[in-house]
Amino acid sequence: MKSIKEEVITTQLINKSKFINHLINTSSVEDVTFNLKRLRKLYSDANHHCFAYIVGNNQDIQKFNDDGEPSKTAGLPMLEVMKKHDLTNVLSVTIRYFGGTKLGAGGLTRAYTKSCAESITKCTFTELTSYTDLFIKISFDQIGHVEKYIRDNYILINTIYDNFVNYEVTVPSSSLSILKDSITEYTKGSATFSIIKTYDIYK
Incomplete structure (x- = not known):
């Protein structure tokens, strides 16, 4: 099991929509709540603030939220990426600015997967x-x-x-x-x- 040392931010432009991912080390659900409030305020004009997190040394708590995107096309793909990399005590938040072109369920799943995965490639692990x-x-x-x-x-x-x-x-x-x-x-x-x-x- 591993976590990340410090917050990583990456940006993807996919079919005119901007996806900004924050991958954050977190040690508790309270930490998660604090960071979600921080990012919602920072990107208050965004269309979606989708997230997934894993907390606990044995990946005890796992949750995700699609924040208005079609069910299981945003939060769940990010959660699966983190589990695939054996991460814990990590929060992934992807902020989407809609660019006018609908991506469909498959396109959204790929976009949110890519957004989280790209941040993981930039991480220093602990x-x-x-x-x-x-x-x-x-x-x-x-x-x-x-x-x-x-x-x-x-x-x-x-x-x-x-x-x-x-x-x-x-x-x-x-x-x-x-x-x-x-x-x-x-x-x-x-x-x-x-x-x-x-x-x-x-x-």
Whole structure:
């Protein structure tokens, strides 16, 4: 799953109609609402403000709106393009200025598909990566090798000293088993691991 880094704007002129697409990174339905209001105000003289969006790290929320165009000829084609590219947390808005020539259902579907697809070709993508925060507890005589290994390979957030040494570490979830195996080997099996949380971020 991936998202986009920043807003992209492209313009297509198709049979005298102008199609302006905004592809926007969004993290919530509230974000979507804000951006729709912004673009409707910016292009208040346009004939249509059609949109589609996907929100949620697992593409949980998917919606589209044809804004007066024939049913499923505008919003749905944009939604399908975004799904085809495995995008999420993205809003696609295509503003249409009618040029006087009717495009028909097929022509509209192609136009809105092309408008969204063209913006996607201009995007910088961000990949969804899973991370795990955890505590690693070792004895004081094991600090040398273990701390160097952590600092060289992962993110050391904090160190707490009590009867043991407790490292708070951030690690890509895909590398968690490697970290555990390496530190278990360094400490001859005496280290303990406690997961704090696992979360996803875009990078």
